[in-house]
Amino acid sequence: MSKTIAITIVAALAGALAAEVARVARSQNQLIAQEPPGQSFAPPPGAARPGGVSRLPMPASDLELSPEERINIAVYEKVNRSVVNIKTETVRTDAFFFLATETPGEGAGSGSVLDTRGHILTNYHVIDDARAIEVTLFDGKSYEARVVGHDESNDVAVLKINAPATSLVPVEIGDSTNLRVGQRVFAIGNPFGFERTMSIGIISSLNRTLPARNQRLIKSVIQIDAAINPGSSGGPLLDGRGRLIGMNTAIASPTGQSAGVGFAIPAANITRIVPQLLERGKVIRPDAGITHVYPTERGLLVAAMAPGGPAEKAGLRGFRITNQRRRQGPIVYESRSLDRTTADLILAVDGEPVSTPGEFLSAIESRQPGEDVVITIEREGQQLRVALRLAAEKS
Numbered sequence: 001m002s003k004t005i006a007i008t009i010v011a012a013l014a015g016a017l018a019a020e021v022a023r024v025a026r027s028q029n030q031l032i033a034q035e036p037p038g039q040s041f042a043p044p045p046g047a048a049r050p051g052g053v054s055r056l057p058m059p060a061s062d063l064e065l066s067p068e069e070r071i072n073i074a075v076y077e078k079v080n081r082s083v084v085n086i087k088t089e090t091v092r093t094d095a096f097f098f099l100a101t102e103t104p105g106e107g108a109g110s111g112s113v114l115d116t117r118g119h120i121l122t123n124y125h126v127i128d129d130a131r132a133i134e135v136t137l138f139d140g141k142s143y144e145a146r147v148v149g150h151d152e153s154n155d156v157a158v159l160k161i162n163a164p165a166t167s168l169v170p171v172e173i174g175d176s177t178n179l180r181v182g183q184r185v186f187a188i189g190n191p192f193g194f195e196r197t198m199s200i201g202i203i204s205s206l207n208r209t210l211p212a213r214n215q216r217l218i219k220s221v222i223q224i225d226a227a228i229n230p231g232s233s234g235g236p237l238l239d240g241r242g243r244l245i246g247m248n249t250a251i252a253s254p255t256g257q258s259a260g261v262g263f264a265i266p267a268a269n270i271t272r273i274v275p276q277l278l279e280r281g282k283v284i285r286p287d288a289g290i291t292h293v294y295p296t297e298r299g300l301l302v303a304a305m306a307p308g309g310p311a312e313k314a315g316l317r318g319f320r321i322t323n324q325r326r327r328q329g330p331i332v333y334e335s336r337s338l339d340r341t342t343a344d345l346i347l348a349v350d351g352e353p354v355s356t357p358g359e360f361l362s363a364i365e366s367r368q369p370g371e372d373v374v375i376t377i378e379r380e381g382q383q384l385r386v387a388l389r390l391a392a393e394k395s
Contacts, residue, residue, distance in 0.1 A: 071240055072200060075186050078242035080196045081138040082171040083188045083235055084111045086122055086145075086159075088130035110189035110235030111135065112244060114158070114274070116165040118143075121274065122234030123249050123265075124150045124157040125213065135161050138169070138196065149277030153216045153285075153365070154269055155249055158277045171236055174243025176266035179203055179222065187226040187248050187262070189235025201226030201262075209362075210250060210263055217358040219366075222246045222264040237264040244270075286369045286390035290316070293346065293357055299378065300346040300360055314388035317344045317379065347383070348376040364390065 062070065088107040109126030113119075120135055127133055133145040143161040150157040183203045191197055205223040212218055224237065228248045237246035246264030276283045289309020293300040302318040305311045320339040348354060349363035350373050367373060369392040374385050 072186070072198075075238055075240065075242045076188070076198050079171060079186075079188060079236065079238055080198070081169040082113045083138070083190075083196050084113060084120055085136040085190045085193075085195050086111050086120075086126055086234065087134045087136070088127055089132040090129050091131055108190065108193060108231045109233045110231065110248070111159065112171040112234075112236045112247070113137075113168050115170050116168045118161045118163050118168060119148065119278065120145065120159040120161060121171075121247065121270065122157050122159060123247065124152050124155045125249075126234045127157050127159065128152075128213075133159060135159065136195075137163060137167055139167055141167065149281035151273050151277065151283045152214050153212050153283070154218055154273055155210075155212055155265060156247070156270060156273050156277070158274060172243045173271060174239055174241075174245045174267055176220075176222070176245045176268045179206060179245065179266075181205060184240055185224055185226055185245070186238040186240075186242075187224070187228055187232065187235060187264075188238065189228065189232035189248060191227075191229035191231045193231055197232075199227040201260075204261070208263060209358075211358070216365075217362045218265060218269075219362050220266050220269065221249075222266055224248075224262045224264060225260045226262060227260075228262040246270075284369060285365050285393040286367050286371065287393040288364050288373070288375075288388060288390060289313075290346075290360075293360060294340075294343075295356060296345070298345060298347075300354065300357065301340060301343045302346060302377075303343065310388040310391050314375075314386050316375070316377070316386060316388075317342055319343050344386075345378040346375060347378060350374055351376070369393075 062073075065073070086109045088109075090105045090107060107126065107130065109122055111120045111122035111126075114121050127147060127150070133147070134142050135145045136142045141163070143163050145159040145161045148158040148160045181203050184200065185203055186198055186200055188196060188198045201224050203222060204225050207219075208221040208223050210218045210221050222237065222245070226237075228235075228251055232248050233250070235248050236244045237248055239245050245267050247267075247270060248262060248264045250263045251261060273283055287306075287310065289306045289311035290302055290304075291306050292303040294303045295301075302311070302316055305316060305318050320342045346354060346360065349360065352363055354360045354363055364373070367390055369390055372387055372389050374387050377384050377386055
C-alpha cells in the first residue's frame with residue numbers, strides 16, 4: 001500500500017511540474033506577443049500572425065534558455081529600440097580678474113521615445129545649460145533636438161527631434177502605483193557611452209524622496225539595485241512586460257559609480273507632468289500664497305505672504321514689521337524690527353504633519369490650482385484649522 005501511495009505522490013508532483021512548465025511557457029508567449037500600439041517586431045517572412053499580433057518564432061537554441069532568461073531577452077528586444085543616446089554641448093564661463101573665458105564641455109545621458117512625432121523623455125539635469133543637444137536613435141542616425149519643456153522640480157524634460165516616424169519606436173508607459181518591493185526591474189541606458197545597455201535588479205524600496213536642484217523634493221521615488229552609472233540618467237526603468245514604470249535619475253555612491261543604490265522617478269509623476277510640458281512647456285503648480293517660512297522645532301512660522309494671495313485672504317498671520325522712532329536732540333532716528341510673536345505656526349496640511357519647507361511645498365504641490373486645503377496652525381497657544389483655496393503659481 002505504501003508503495004502505491006508513493007507512486008501516486010510522484011505522479012502528482014510530475015503532473016504539477018508539467019502544468020507549471022506549461023504555464024510559464026504560456027506567459028513567455030504572452031509577453032513576446034504583447035506590443036504597445038503602433039509598434040511591432042519584425043518576424044521573418046512567412047511567420048504566422050494569429051489574431052493580427054506579431055509573434056517571434058523561438059529558435060531551437062532558445063529551448064535551452066530558462067524562463068527568466070526568456071523574459072530578460074523579451075524585455076530587451078521589445079524596448080531597446082525605444083532608448084536613445086543623448087549628447088550635449090555646454091560652455092562654462094570662468095572669470096579671471098576682469099576677463100571672462102569660456103570652456104567648452106560635453107555631457108551624455110539617455111532617453112525614451114514617447115511617440116512617433118519625435119518627442120523624447122529624459123531628465124532635466126541631462127540637458128540643463130546645454131547649448132546644443134544631439135539625439136541618436138537605435139539605427140545610429142543622429143538628430144538635433146530642441147527642448148519642448150522641462151520641470152526642474154521633478155527633473156523631467158521633453159525634447160523634440162525631426163526624425164521619420166518609421167524610425168521612432170515609442171516606449172509603452174506602465175503603471176507605478178502598485179509596485180512591490182522585491183519586484184524584478186530592468187534598466188536600459190547608455191552608461192559610459194555604451195549604447196542600449198541593460199541591467200537587471202529588484203525594487204529595493206518605495207516612496208523615497210530626493211532633493212531637486214531647486215531644493216524642492218521629488219516624492220514617491222523608486223529605489224532599485226539595478227546598476228545605473230553616468231550616462232544612464234533619463235533611461236527607462238521597466239517591469240517584466242517591458243513597460244516603463246520609471247525614469248532612472250540618480251545614484252547614491254561615494255565614487256560616482258554604481259553601488260547598488262539607484263533611484264527612478266515613478267511613471268505616475270511622468271504621466272502627470274508630460275502632458276503639461278507638451279501643451280505649455282512648463283508645469284502650472286498650486287500656490288498657497290506663503291512666500292517664506294521659518295523652520296522651528298515645532299513647526300513652520302509664517303514669515304511672509306504674497307499680498308492678496310490665498311494665505312492672506314484666509315487670514316493667516318506672518319511676521320509683523322514694527323517701526324520705531326527715536327529722537328536724539330534735533331535728529332529723529334527711524335528703525336524697523338520684526339515681531340515674530342504674532343506669526344502663525346504651521347503644523348499640518350490636510351492633516352498631514354509638515355516640519356520642513358520641502359514637506360510643506362510637497363504637500364501643497366500634490367494638489368491642483370483651485371482646490372481647497374485645510375492648514376492646521378497654532379496661534380497664541382491654540383490650534384486652529386484654516387481653509388484656503390489654492391491659486392495658480394505665477395511665472
